[in-house]
Amino acid sequence: MEIATVFNFTHDAVIFVVGMTAILASLGVILCSSPIYCALYLIGHMICLALLFLLYNAEFLAVVQIIVYAGAVMILFLFIIALLGGKKEVQENTFHRAMAFAFVFTLLGELYLSATVGTTQPIRGEIPPELFGTAKAIGLELFSKHVVAFELASGLLLVAAVGVICLAKFSFAPLRRRVR
Amino acid sequence: MGQEFVLLVSASIFCIGAAGFMIRKNPLIMFMSVELMLNSVNFLLIAYSSFLNSLDGQIFALFIMTVAAAEVVVGLAIILTIFRTRHDMDVDHIDVLKG
Amino acid sequence: MFASSWLILLFPLLGFIGLSWYGNRISRKLVGFVGCGTVGASFFMTLVTLSNLFFLPPEERVGQVQTLYQWISAGSFKLNLAILVDPLSVFMFLIVTGVGFVIHVYSVGYMHDDPEYSRFFAYLNLFIFSMLVLVAAADFFFLIVGWALVGLASYLLIGFWREKTSAVLAARKAFVMNVIGDVGMVIAALVIFETFGTLNFVDVFASAPGQFRPNDDTMLLITMLLLVGAFAKSAQLPLHTWLPDAMEGPTPVSALIHAATMVTAGVYLVARCHVLYELAPYTMYFIAGVGIITAIFAGSMALVQYDIKRVIAYSTMSQLGYMFLAMGIGVYSLGMFHLMTHAFFKALLFMAAGSVIHSLDGEQDLRKMGGLQKVMPLTHATFLIGALALAGFPLTSGYFSKEAIILSSYHAEMGNIVFWAIAVLTAGMTAFYIFRVYLFTFFGKLRSPEVHPHESPMIMIVPLLVLAVLALLGGVLGPWVDSFLAPVFGHVAHPHDNALETIALVAGLGGIATAGLLYMVSKQRLDFFKEALAPLYDLLFHKYYVDEIYDYLIVRPTKAIGAFLEQKAEREGVDFTVDQVGLQIKEVSHVISLWQSGKVRSYALNMVVGVVTILLFVVFM
Numbered sequence: 042m043e044i045a046t047v048f049n050f051t052h053d054a055v056i057f058v059v060g061m062t063a064i065l066a067s068l069g070v071i072l073c074s075s076p077i078y079c080a081l082y083l084i085g086h087m088i089c090l091a092l093l094f095l096l097y098n099a100e101f102l103a104v105v106q107i108i109v110y111a112g113a114v115m116i117l118f119l120f121i122i123a124l125l126g127g128k129k130e131v132q133e134n135t136f137h138r139a140m141a142f143a144f145v146f147t148l149l150g151e152l153y154l155s156a157t158v159g160t161t162q163p164i165r166g167e168i169p170p171e172l173f174g175t176a177k178a179i180g181l182e183l184f185s186k187h188v189v190a191f192e193l194a195s196g197l198l199l200v201a202a203v204g205v206i207c208l209a210k211f212s213f214a215p216l217r218r219r220v221r
Numbered sequence: 222m223g224q225e226f227v228l229l230v231s232a233s234i235f236c237i238g239a240a241g242f243m244i245r246k247n248p249l250i251m252f253m254s255v256e257l258m259l260n261s262v263n264f265l266l267i268a269y270s271s272f273l274n275s276l277d278g279q280i281f282a283l284f285i286m287t288v289a290a291a292e293v294v295v296g297l298a299i300i301l302t303i304f305r306t307r308h309d310m311d312v313d314h315i316d317v318l319k320g
Numbered sequence: 321m322f323a324s325s326w327l328i329l330l331f332p333l334l335g336f337i338g339l340s341w342y343g344n345r346i347s348r349k350l351v352g353f354v355g356c357g358t359v360g361a362s363f364f365m366t367l368v369t370l371s372n373l374f375f376l377p378p379e380e381r382v383g384q385v386q387t388l389y390q391w392i393s394a395g396s397f398k399l400n401l402a403i404l405v406d407p408l409s410v411f412m413f414l415i416v417t418g419v420g421f422v423i424h425v426y427s428v429g430y431m432h433d434d435p436e437y438s439r440f441f442a443y444l445n446l447f448i449f450s451m452l453v454l455v456a457a458a459d460f461f462f463l464i465v466g467w468a469l470v471g472l473a474s475y476l477l478i479g480f481w482r483e484k485t486s487a488v489l490a491a492r493k494a495f496v497m498n499v500i501g502d503v504g505m506v507i508a509a510l511v512i513f514e515t516f517g518t519l520n521f522v523d524v525f526a527s528a529p530g531q532f533r534p535n536d537d538t539m540l541l542i543t544m545l546l547l548v549g550a551f552a553k554s555a556q557l558p559l560h561t562w563l564p565d566a567m568e569g570p571t572p573v574s575a576l577i578h579a580a581t582m583v584t585a586g587v588y589l590v591a592r593c594h595v596l597y598e599l600a601p602y603t604m605y606f607i608a609g610v611g612i613i614t615a616i617f618a619g620s621m622a623l624v625q626y627d628i629k630r631v632i633a634y635s636t637m638s639q640l641g642y643m644f645l646a647m648g649i650g651v652y653s654l655g656m657f658h659l660m661t662h663a664f665f666k667a668l669l670f671m672a673a674g675s676v677i678h679s680l681d682g683e684q685d686l687r688k689m690g691g692l693q694k695v696m697p698l699t700h701a702t703f704l705i706g707a708l709a710l711a712g713f714p715l716t717s718g719y720f721s722k723e724a725i726i727l728s729s730y731h732a733e734m735g736n737i738v739f740w741a742i743a744v745l746t747a748g749m750t751a752f753y754i755f756r757v758y759l760f761t762f763f764g765k766l767r768s769p770e771v772h773p774h775e776s777p778m779i780m781i782v783p784l785l786v787l788a789v790l791a792l793l794g795g796v797l798g799p800w801v802d803s804f805l806a807p808v809f810g811h812v813a814h815p816h817d818n819a820l821e822t823i824a825l826v827a828g829l830g831g832i833a834t835a836g837l838l839y840m841v842s843k844q845r846l847d848f849f850k851e852a853l854a855p856l857y858d859l860l861f862h863k864y865y866v867d868e869i870y871d872y873l874i875v876r877p878t879k880a881i882g883a884f885l886e887q888k889a890e891r892e893g894v895d896f897t898v899d900q901v902g903l904q905i906k907e908v909s910h911v912i913s914l915w916q917s918g919k920v921r922s923y924a925l926n927m928v929v930g931v932v933t934i935l936l937f938v939v940f941m
Contacts, residue, residue: 076247080249086257114289125300146237152232152236187280
C-alpha cells in the first residue's frame with residue numbers, strides 16, 4: 042500500500058466519522074428534554090464542525106469557530122439558560138409536530154435529490170495551495186476584495202451592541218431614583 | 222470523500238435544525254436550532270471553497286459567523302426581555318399578533 | 321337672406337331665460353311687458369321674414385335652409401343647427417307668434433292676481449320658443465328636440481298650480497302620453513337615418529320618391545311611427561285621454577297650447593312629411609279614418625259634459641280630427657287653412673270662457689252659470705262669434721274651412737261617402753253642443769246667486785275682440801293660404817257641389833236649432849230625451865270608459881311590474897349582489913385571517929412548506 046492511498050483513506054475515514062458525529066450531535070440538540078444538555082450537544086456539534094473545517098484546509102476559520110462560536114456565543118447561551126429556563130419539557134405528539142416532521146423529511150429528500158443535479162459554474166481562484174486557508178490568505182482576500190462587506194459587518198456589530206444595551210436597559214432602569 | 226458527502230451532511234444538519242425549530246417550544250432551543258442551520262451552511266461553504274480552490278467561500282462563512290454572533294446577542298436580549306417576567310418558557314403563548 | 325329669421329327663435333328664448341332668473345325681482349308690469357314683448361318682437365320678425373319670402377319667386381321659396389352652426393360632420397352624416405324657412409314654416413310662425421302674442425296680452429289680465437306671475441310668463445315664453453323650434457327645424461333631429469321641449473313646456477304649464485293635486489296628476493298624464501309619442505318619433509327618425517343616411521328634410525324628401533314605390537314596407541313603417549308621435553301630440557284616438565284632463569291648467573294655457581299650437585304639431589308633422597305620406601297611401605287612409613272617428617267620438621262626448629272648458633277641449637279634439645281627415649285625403653292646404661281658422665276661433669272660445677270663469681271667481685260648471693248676456697256684453701258677443709265660427713255658420717271663417725274639408729271628403733280622389741257622412745254628422749253635433757254651452761252660459765237666470773259677475777278688464781277684452789274679427793273675417797284668407805302654400809303642396813282643387821254644400825249647411829243650422837229648442841224653450845223635452853237615452857248618456861258622460869279601460873289594461877299592470885321589479889330585481893338582485901361583493905370579501909378574509917395564529921412555529925412551518933414547494937419545481941422541472 043502506498044502512503045498516498047493510506048493517507049487518503051484515513052483522511053476520508055476521519056471526515057466520515059466526524060461528519061456522522063456532527064449529525065448525531067445535532068440530533069441530540071433537538072431531541073433532548075433539558076436545555077442544558079441541548080446546549081452541551083450544540084457545543085459538541087460545533088467542535089465537530091471545527092474539526093471538519095480543519096480537515097478541509099480552513100485553519101483560520103476552524104479557530105474562529107472555536108473561539109467565537111463555541112467559546113463566546115455558546116457561553117452566552119449557557120448564561121441565559123441558567124438565568125431563565127432550565128425546566129425539562131414534555132414532548133407531546135400534536136398534529137403540528139407530525140406536519141413538521143413530514144415536511145422536514147420532504148425537504149431532506151429534495152435536498153438529496155438536488156445533490157444529483159450537479160454543480161454550478163466553477164470558480165477558480167489564484168491562491169497558492171500552501172497558503173490556502175491560512176490567516177494571511179484570508180486577510181489578503183478580506184481587506185482587498187471584500188472590504189465593503191467588512192465595514193458593513195462592523196457596523197452591524199455596533200448596532201447590535203447598542204440595541205442590546207437599549208433592550209436590557211429598558212426593563213431595568215429606575216429613572217425616578219435620580220430625581221432625589 | 223467527495224462532494225456528495227458534504228452535500229448530504231450539510232443537508233441533513235440543515236433539516237435537523239429546521240425540524241428542531243418547529244417541534245420545540247422552548248425559545249432557547251429554537252434559537253439553537255437556528256444556529257445549527259447556520260452552521261450547516263458554513264460547513265458547505267467552506268468545503269466548497271476547498272473544492273473550488275477559492276477563498277470566497279471562507280470569507281462568506283466568516284461573515285456568516287459575524288452576523289450570527291450579532292444575531293444571537295440581540296435575539297437573546299429579546300428573549301430575556303420577554304420571558305423574564307413570565308415563568309413558562311413556551312413560545313406558543315406569545316400570540317398577541319394573531320389575526 | 322333669411323339670417324334674421326333666427327331672431328324669431330331667439331326672442332322667446334331670451335324672454336324665458338331672463339324671466340326665470342330675474343322675474344322675481346322686477347315689477348309685475350315689467351314682467352308683463354317683457355313676456356309679451358318678446359313674442360311681439362317674434363311676430364314682427366315673422367312679418368319681416370314673410371316679406372323677405374315674397375321677394376323670391378314662388379318656385380324658389382321652398383327649401384331655404386339657414387345654418388347657424390355646423391354641429392356634426394361624421395363621414396357622410398351631417399347635422400347642422402339650422403332652420404328651414406319655407407311657406408309652411410312661415411305660416412306656422414305667423415300662427416304661433418300671432419295668436420301667442422294675443423294670448424300673452426290676455427294672460428296679463430287673467431293671471432293678474434296670481435302670486436307666481438313671472439314663472440307663468442317664463443313658462444309661456446319657453447313654450448313659444450319650443451314650438452318655434454319644432455316648426456322651424458330643418459331636420460328630424462331638431463324636430464324631435466322641439467317636440468320634446470313642447471311636451472316639457474306643456475307639463476310645466478298644465479301643472480302650473482302645484483298645490484292642486486288634480487293638476488299635477490293631469491300634467492303627469494299628459495307628459496307620459498307625450499313620451500309615448502316621442503318614442504315613436506325617435507324610432508321613426510332612426511329608421512329614416514338607416515334608410516336615407518341623413519336626417520335633413522330637404523335631402524330626405526328629395527330622395528324619397530326616387531327610392532321607393534308606393535306602399536313599400538319601409539315607408540309604411542316610417543309613416544306609422546311618425547303617426548304615433550302625431551297622434552299623441554294631437555290627442556287623437558287612442559292617445560287622447562290627456563287632453564280633457566289638461567284643462568286643469570290656467571285658461572290661457574288651454575287657449576295657447578290646447579287650441580292653437582301644441583296640438584296642431586301633429587298636423588304640422590304630417591304636412592311637413594307629406595312627401596313620405598304620399599308614398600304610403602295605406603297610411604293616409606289610416607290617418608283619415610282615425611281623424612274622422614276621433615271627430616265623431618269627441619263630438620259625442622262633448623254633448624253631455626258640464627265643465628265649460630272640457631266641452632271646448634273635446635271640440636278641439638274633434639276639429640283636429642277634421643284636420644287629420646284633410647291630411648289623410650291629401651288636401652293639405654285645406655287642412656292648414658282649417659288649422660289657422662281653428663286657432664282663431666278656438667283660442668277665442670277658450671279666452672271668452674276664461675273671461676266668464678274669471679268673473680265668476682273660478683266657477684267652471686255650466687249648471688251654475690246663466691244669464692250673463694246682459695252683465696258681460698262684450699264677452700257674450702265674442703263668444704257668440706266664436707260659437708258661430710265653430711258651428712260653421714255661413715260667412716264666418718269656420719264655414720269656409722269646414723265646408724272645404726267636408727266637400728273634399730267626398731270629392732277628392734281619396735275621399736268617399738263614408739267620410740263625408742260622418743263629417744256631416746259631426747258638424748251637426750258640433751253646432752249642437754257649442755250652442756248648448758252658449759245657451760247655458762248666457763241665457764236664462766244666473767244659477768249661482770252668491771257671486772256677482774262683472775265684465776272683464778279691457779286688457780282681457782281687447783284680445784278677444786282681435787280674435788273675433790279674425791274669426792269672422794278670416795274666411796277671405798282661404799285663397800291666399802292656398803296660393804301661399806302651393807310651392808310646398810302643389811295646387812289643390814276646390815270642388816263646388818251645391819247639393820252637398822246645402823246638406824252640410826242644413827246640418828249645421830239644424831244643430832243650432834235643436835240646441836235652441838231643447839235648452840231655450842222648454843225643459844220637458846230635454847228631460848224626456850235624457851230619460852229615454854239614459855244608458856247612452858252614461859256611456860258618453862264617462863267618456864266611453866276609456867280612462868278606466870286604460871287603467872285596468874295598462875296602468876295597473878305597469879305599476880305591478882314596476883313594484884315587482886323593484887323588489888326582485890333591484891333590491892334582491894342588484895343591491896344584494898353589490899352588497900354581497902363587500903360582505904363576502906369580509907367573510908373570506910375573516911376566515912383566512914385565522915391562518916395568522918401569532919405563533920412563530922407555525923409561521924416557520926409555513927416557510928418550510930414554501931421552500932419545499934419551490935424546491936419541487938427546481939428539482940423536477
